[in-house]
Amino acid sequence: MGLIALLALTGAGTWWYLHPASAQAGTTSTVRTATAATGTVTSTISAQGTISAGTTSSPSFAVAGTVTSVDVKVGEVVTAGQQIATLDTGPLGDAVNQAQAKVTSSQQQVTTASLQITAAKQSLTDAQTSLATTTTSPTGTTTTKGTESQVTSAKAQISSTTSQLTTAQATMVQAKEDLATAQANVSKAVLAAPIAGTVTAVDGAVGSSVGGGSSASSSSAGTGAGSSAGASGTTSSSGTTASGSSTPSGGFVTIADTTVMTTAASFAEADAAKLSVGQVAGVTFPAVAGASATAKVTAISPTGTTSNGVVTYAATITLDAPPAGVRLGQTAAVTVTTAQVTGAVMLPSNAVTVGPAAADGTTTGTVQIVGADGAATATAVTVGLQGDSTTQIISGVAAGDKVVVSLDTAVGTSTTSLQQLRGSFGGAGGGAGFGGGRNGG
Secondary structure, X not given: OHHHHHHHHHHHHHHHHHOHHHHHHOOOOOOOEEEOEEEEEEEEEEEEEEEEEEXXXXXXXXXXXXXXXXXXXXXXXXXXXXXXXXXXXXHHHHHHHHXXXXXXXXXXXXXXXXXXXXXXXXXXXXXXXXHHOEEEOOOOOEEEOOOHHHHHHHHHHHXXXXXXXXXXXXXXXXXXXXHHHHHHHHHOOEEEOOOOEEEEEEOOOOOOEEOOOOOEEEEOOOOOOOOOOOEXXXXXXXXXXXXXXXXXXXXOEEEEEEEEEEEEEEEEHHHHOOOOOOOEEEEEOOOOOOOEEEEEEEXXXXXXXXXXXXXXXXXXXXXXXXXOOOOOOOEEEEEEEEEEEEEEEEEEHHHOEEEEEOOOOOEEEEEEEEOOOOOEEEEXXXXXXXXXXXXXXXXXXXXXXXXXXXXXXXXXXXXXXHHHHHHHHHHHOOHHHHHHHHHHO
């Protein structure tokens, strides 16, 4: 029984220590009040995400070959158009020579076919002339110098040589296109940075083999960047490639433009309904003391993600200006302002009992206004924005009015007096010193 009494007295003393002002306000009960003021009421929602670059690019060589140089390293800052790596141009030069030889050969075939058509046409003319020329024998018989079969044969020869010319011309056109491609491929042996930024991954090494691919750039901030000549690719994962091996199917390097940073934060289903593009946000970084940034909501996912029965929606938050010391991949704590009213008459939210919204959207409630005589009177109010810690009062309360705060009302109505509490601690021994020290403060 003595132990139970001691625990009870200790709990009572703890409350008195945490609420000295309330405890000293009266011997039998206390009432906590607040004064209506004019200010800004803000409603926010919060979530966490990780920092990523607004734009990333993973360029790859557009032609196959063997890597002869890698001119950047992870962490290096590059400019758009800067050389990243090169390929052995020997095989590419051989391809140019072979393509040029095919062009020369096809041109000769076109010349030959053209000459053959000219000869065939002349043969036809001669055959037709001979057929039209007649002679009369001494006996009076008239005959032609040529024959119908000679004319038919000459026409067939023209048709054949015309077909040969058409084929030769098509071959020449294709050969010239192949030559242009081979010549362009030589320039593609140099991989250039498609965007300015920081190299975050290098997935190739000198001596490794690469296959021609296509490059890709991604932008989480709503902007994109194209690839430069000689560069192509898909987004790649970070890593390194041993000499003599083949590079991954992703980009040869990955470049991140860190001048624009974003975070993809996942918001609870109920909070996501309050999101809209353009809303202002504040971002802090737990790993970087004192660092913060203003930001805006730039994109909202139209579909939710379910995990353990909880639905969340991702939103892209773009920082206005990345603070110093913040790195890609770090945690970002995001607070989005979903509604705000300035110049509002406001009260602490725990001083307002809010009722249900009416059909016209109006929300009403009640507050306990403290009169000059100290008596509290229940008063109906019209409620506006319900913020994080304060509530806008549209009507029913004026700035300067004193109201009862509901949070501590139950505690304040305790019938245990301050003198009774101190007496109990004095009886327990040692407790009076705890209480007396707090009172003296």
